[in-house]
Amino acid sequence: MTDLHLPLDRAAGRLSAQIAAGFRAAVRSGRLTAGTRLPSSRDLARDMDVSRGVVVAAYEQLTAEGFLVARRGDGTRIAPLARPDEPPGPASPEPPAAYAADAPQEGAGALTPRPYDLWPGHPDLSSFPRDRWLAAARAALRTLPSDALSYPDPAGVHALRAELAGYLSRVRAAHADPNRLVIMNGVAHGLSALVALLRADGHTTLAVEDPTSVRQLPMLEAGIRVVRVRVDAEGLNVDDLARTGARAVLVTPAHQYPTGVVLSARRRAALIAWARGVHGLIIEDDYDAEFRYDREPVGCLQGVDPDRVVLLGSVSKSLAPALRLGWAVAPPVLAERLRAHRAHTDLGSPVLEQHALAEFIRSGGYDRHLRTMRRRYRARRDALAQAIHEHVPGAMVQGVSAGIHLYVELPPGCDEERVADAAGRAGVAVAGARTMWSPARAGRAAPALVLGYARQSEPRLVKAAELLGQVVAREARG
Ligand SMILES: Cc1ncc(COP(=O)(O)O)c(C=O)c1O
CATH class of the missing domain: 1.10.10.10 (Winged helix-like DNA-binding domain superfamily/Winged helix DNA-binding domain)
Known part of the structure; x- marks a missing residue:
């Protein structure tokens, strides 16, 4: 299989x-x-x-x-696994976090429910706008002609492509029109499809950031050789990229996953110059780009060079991963090939959900939801960053004020894995960053944790930081 x-x-x-x-x-x-x-x-x-x-x-x-x-x-x-080397966490007066079956993402250690679940990569699912989504779905279903329930255009229903083109042009400064847009089942699906097309074009190698989301690596590696390129304070190092010989690269310029840095203006220009020079392709994963708190979000790279960049995005972090709705904005010829790929592989995405999302955007519900979530996440990020500062001396919060996770470097000398394990035993689920680095760099990377704050209230985030501080202090004492 x-x-x-x-x-x-x-x-x-x-x-x-x-x-x-x-x-x-x-x-x-x-x-x-x-x-x-x-x-x-x-x-x-x-x-x-x-x-x-x-x-x-x-x-x-x-x-x-x-x-x-x-x-x-x-x-x-x-099986529902408990790791054999871990005693169960302490009894807690707090209600245990609802534990989604798909929660583990990066590395081991996340299979046991924790009262303070800071596992990264999840939006606040309890804030899903059920009523407004229901209204949008109802409106779509009421007005759709019966013929619309047949097999859809494999590129996606026109109403959604038109709404998304408008939204992405307005909010992400994308160069988007319905002919450039193909609906995908999330960014992951877009990646798999693009890897198949790259292969067909004779590409043998795809460059990927280091560190990166380990969840997506198997999807990429199944189709192409993956080379890793160092990320520093300015984002992907383009000189290193040029040395790999790859002509295609996957980047998260808006908010690098997991370090949280933003690709600097200098590097953005260098990256586009590189792509033009090698007649290559930049795949832009617009990861959690809706959530920038310190300034207006930087527009997407695709808007700068729509012939060299494919923009991938989804509603997984803005609404819910369960919807499996995303998009690719590509040069028209590549968009047509993506459409053909869908026609040959899966015949397109579910139609009712596409119309519901189109109606949700059209009615202003999506913008309203994003405004609410931006306020909520910002307060949570500020609370966690401040609490880390107060309770975990020597820890450094990296990255810009954005997104739904923090990259926290631990005090030098800390053993990241032991801290993550001990935090788990104390009831705080955290992901260590080491598994997100390539094996060649993992040993040299500063010990760090990746903390998802989207699903916890501010007081719970403060409590989680206190517990983390106790764990780190114990670790420092040896
Ligand atoms: C950096 C990054 N991009 C994309 C994805 C996949 O997102 P989607 O749900 O849109 O397929 C993930 C999933 O965890 C991710 O970590």
């Missing part, structure tokens, strides 16, 4: 052990989460072109180890 991305080296032997190792790594990295149903041994064996006995042996091994649970009539699923 290709989307499980289980590596298999037939020359290396012990295929069942390799499959088991692939599953363990996927669970530890958060790629496969508790409750996920696995394919039957027969289906997986067929997809991986191995005998069924090989898969049965791997499943049995993993079931014995506690990674999987098998129930008659319910198939085989990823």
Whole structure:
């Protein structure tokens, strides 16, 4: 099953052990989460072109180890794992955080619910504008002709492309019109599709920032060789990029994930000059770009050179990842190829949701929601940054005032993994930054935590920072 991305080296032997190792790594990295149903041994064996006995042996091994649970009539699923080296967190008077099945993203350590869940990458889902979304969905359904319920234009319904073109031009200074826009199932889908097209054009390499979101790496690596390029205080180092020989790069210029820096004006110009010089392509992941608190958001790169940049965005951080609605804004020829790709692979995105989003934008609901969330997130970021400053001496908050996470460098000498583990035991779920760096740089990177603050109230963020401070102080005492 290709989307499980289980590596298999037939020359290396012990295929069942390799499959088991692939599953363990996927669970530890958060790629496969508790409750996920696995394919039957027969289906997986067929997809991986191995005998069924090989898969049965791997499943049995993993079931014995506690990674999987098998129930008659319910198939085989990823078990709700508690890491064996961790005692349970302390009893807390606070209500435990609702724990989404998809919560783990970056590295291990996030499979146990924590009262203070600062795992990054999630918006405040309790603020989803249910009533207004419902009204938009109802309005769309009431007015849609029956013919609209047939297979859609694989590029996306025109009403949504038109609304998004207007919105992205207005808010992100994009060069957008409906012919350049293709609706995708999120940024992740846009990345996979673009990698397929790059490959078809003869690209063998894609440059990616270092550090980066480890969640997206398997999607990219499944299709192309990925090289990592250092990010510093000005963002991606374009001189280093030029030395890789790649002609395509994936960047997060508005708010680099995870360091939180913004690509400087100098680097933006250098990046575009590089793309023109090598006749290459810049893939711009407009990650959490709606949320800039200290100034007006910097316009997207795509608006600067719409022939060399593809802008990818989604509503995953602005509304909810569950909607799986995103977009690519591309040069018209590439947009047409993305449309053809969808026509050949999946026939397009769900129509009712597209019309609901179009209506939500048209009615002003999206702008209103973003204004509310910007205020809310800003207050949360300020509260957490201030509390870190007060309660975790020696820690440094990096990056600009934006987004839904903080990159916090720990005092020099701290062991990041031990701090993250101990924080978890104290009830605060945090992600260490090390796994987001390439292995070559992970050892030299300053110890750091990535803290998502979107889902916690200010008082809870202050409490979480206090607990983190106690953990770091204990670690410093050794
Ligand atoms: C930096 C970054 N970009 C994009 C994505 C994927 O976003 P989407 O939900 O739009 O597919 C993620 C997901 O975690 C991410 O970390």
